[in-house]
Amino acid sequence: MSGTRDGKRLVGPLDDVKVLEIGHYIAAPHCAMMLADQGADVIKLEPRVGEPGRHSPPLADSGESLAFACHNRGKRSVAIDLRKPASRPALEALLRWADIVITNYAIGVPEKLGFGFAQLQVINPSASMVHITGYGVDDPRRDYLAFDPAIQAMSGYASLNGPAGGDPLISPFFMADHSVAMNAAYAAMCALWEQRRTGQGRFVSVSMLESMTSQLSYHVPAAGVKGEKPSRSASRGMLEMFPTQDAPMFILPGTPGMWEALCRVLGHPEWVPEKGKKLDLAADPALAVAVLKATRAWFAERSSRDAFAELQSAGIACGVARSVAQLYEEEVADKTTAIAFVSLAGGGAPVPVPGAVFRMMPDGAVPGYVAALGADTRDILGELGVSADVLGELLDARQAVSA
Helix, strand or coil: CCCEECCEECCCCCCCCEEEEECCCCHHHHHHHHHHHCCCEEEEEECCCCCHHHHCCCECCCCCEHHHHCCCCCEEEEECCCCCHHHHHHHHHHHHHCCEEEECCCCCHHHHHCCCHHHHHHHCCCCEEEEEECCCCCCCCCCCCCCHHHHHHHCCHHHHCCCCCCCCCCCCCCHHHHHHHHHHHHHHHHHHHHHHHHCCCCEEEEEHHHHHHCCCCCHHHHHHCCCCCCCCCCCCHHHCCEECCCCEEEECCCCHHHHHHHHHHHCCHHHCCCCCCCCCHHHCHHHHHHHHHHHHHHHHCCCHHHHHHHHHHCCCCEEECCCHHHHHHHHHHCCCCCEEEEECCCCCCCEEEECCCCCCCCCCCCCCECCCCCCCHHHHHHHCCCCHHHHHHHHHHHHHHHC
């Protein structure tokens, strides 16, 4: 059960929330994990061979997927074959138990497997469902298949990323999957709040495409109202990276106070606009060139650590372009909560995974384990009243497959 320490259950903000996740890869699993991080009891219902994410690289020495560990901590695992009629009593027991069902199966698949929202309503009218798909169930493209990079391309994100004059660039981060997972967790909380007020479950469709386009911000009105065509630009001004002696850095003096502080750091207080006047480097190309030249020279004389400390001390927003390896080493050394450690079912030392974005559990921790495939099948289904005969048939079938 999620939220345990030394075998004792910790009561978090979602302690009485029961989540049934029937998902794979990232979107639904990550959404459900976010709820588990805050104390929800999450049961992950998987095929007998495991959901495909269990086999995604990189792999630990035990052969277990480290990628899977990043999206599935703190859950219990039930493994049955929903395609078999014998699984129906078990599925219905799980649906009756759940407050909310989260899935990212393709449209039509939940209905074929017996857990579509109409079927859920017959079994458990007070339960809600969050269904994550590429384009949403009401979109004309509802039946189109989509993975994260395809949605990055379709959302306009890739067109804004990459070098000017080059091809659109896909982020190596699974941005669409993580974005929709966060929105789905928000949708789940809204559905739960409503159903506790009304007693009625709600179906919520969450679209990967809409999750990405929601982040386009001013680019949308710039295109729709101003007729602009936002794209990658060769002239990015202060948005460029400035090389230091060891790593590039980003700086954005985005307020008048920061700009004044930067001018003083650079030794050019004369660049501070007169009181009541607004800085506009675009209107003064000569000044813009001088500022960039002075900024590059200032960074080139310093290490990234020294530049970061000096700028932050002056109250100027900045950041070092760290590699993932640097981020890992520094965050672990500083003992921040950006990195968490979880134990795999196969044993061995705990492995690092990204931590939770916020912490509300009593000790500020997140669940520290990843369940083995089907590890809780017998206990959970027995607790939910599945008969010994059905349970025996399901377990025998599972063992036959694994053999």
